[in-house]
Amino acid sequence: EDKVVQSPLSLVVHEGDTVTLNCSYEVTNFRSLLWYKQEKKAPTFLFMLTSSGIEKKSGRLSSILDKKELFSILNITATQTGDSAVYLCAVSALDKIIFGKGTRLHILP
Amino acid sequence: ETGVTQTPRHLVMGMTNKKSLKCEQHLGHNAMYWYKQSAKKPLELMFVYNFKEQTENNSVPSRFSPECPNSSHLFLHLHTLQPEDSALYLCASSRGTDRASYNSPLHFGNGTRLTVT
Numbered sequence: 001e002d003k004v005v006q007s008p009l010s011l012v013v014h015e016g017d018t019v020t021l022n023c024s025y026e027v028t029n030f031r032s033l034l035w036y037k038q039e040k041k042a043p044t045f046l047f048m049l050t051s052s053g054i055e056k057k058s059g060r061l062s063s064i065l066d067k068k069e070l071f072s073i074l075n076i077t078a079t080q081t082g083d084s085a086v087y088l089c090a091v092s093a094l095d096k097i098i099f100g101k102g103t104r105l106h107i108l109p
Numbered sequence: 110e111t112g113v114t115q116t117p118r119h120l121v122m123g124m125t126n127k128k129s130l131k132c133e134q135h136l137g138h139n140a141m142y143w144y145k146q147s148a149k150k151p152l153e154l155m156f157v158y159n160f161k162e163q164t165e166n167n168s169v170p171s172r173f174s175p176e177c178p179n180s181s182h183l184f185l186h187l188h189t190l191q192p193e194d195s196a197l198y199l200c201a202s203s204r205g206t207d208r209a210s211y212n213s214p215l216h217f218g219n220g221t222r223l224t225v226t
Binding site: 004031032034036040041042043044045048088090092096097098099100101102 | 113149150151152154197199212214215216217218219220
């Protein structure tokens with residue numbers, strides 16, 4: 001059965017810390033892995049990864065995919081309170097998109 | 110403003126009511142989706158429309174009935190719901206003309222928080 005597993009499920013850190021969120025998957029006909037940030041309502045798109053080993057960066061956020069070991073990480077450096085959110089990982093396959101349960105990140109001031 | 114607008118934001122309905130959720134996208138996308146988000150569960154895909162044609166119906170109970178009159182509008186008609194249907198219902202859109210639509214980032218609306226009493 002296809003699945004996407006995120007860890008940890010929740011995380012509390014202090015402002016300025018660096019965090020690493022994990023996403024592992026077992027999905028047939030893999031096409032891409034996507035990260036979303038959900039603060040209150042609408043998840044917003046962060047990254048789409050299709051190739052192994054190529055880091056995608058956007059400000060303090062970065063992500064990389066390992067298609068051999070079937071996982072991705074999302075790094076956030078110098079965290080700020082505005083980074084508090086649920087981070088969703090999704091895997092796109094030939095005929096479906098599968099979401100993980102998300103990691104709830106809380107940044108303490 | 111996300112480019113995908115959902116109304117209403119909140120809805121409380123009894124089990125015998127009939128109501129509809131509305132979604133409109135202003136992004137020129139061809140695919141639209143309904144997702145259900147319950148506490149501590151992954152996002153569940155309910156329906157997909159690609160160029161106004163329904164391409165997915167993930168074993169959703171018939172008390173949920175989608176309608177897609179054009180590429181910009183999507184409705185979810187609700188009737189005789191159960192308390193376990195209470196959840197956040199998210200609409201999303203993406204590019205795509207075929208199954209490749211699953212490989213495009215989704216743009217979500219703010220959702221409708223539905224409570225069934």
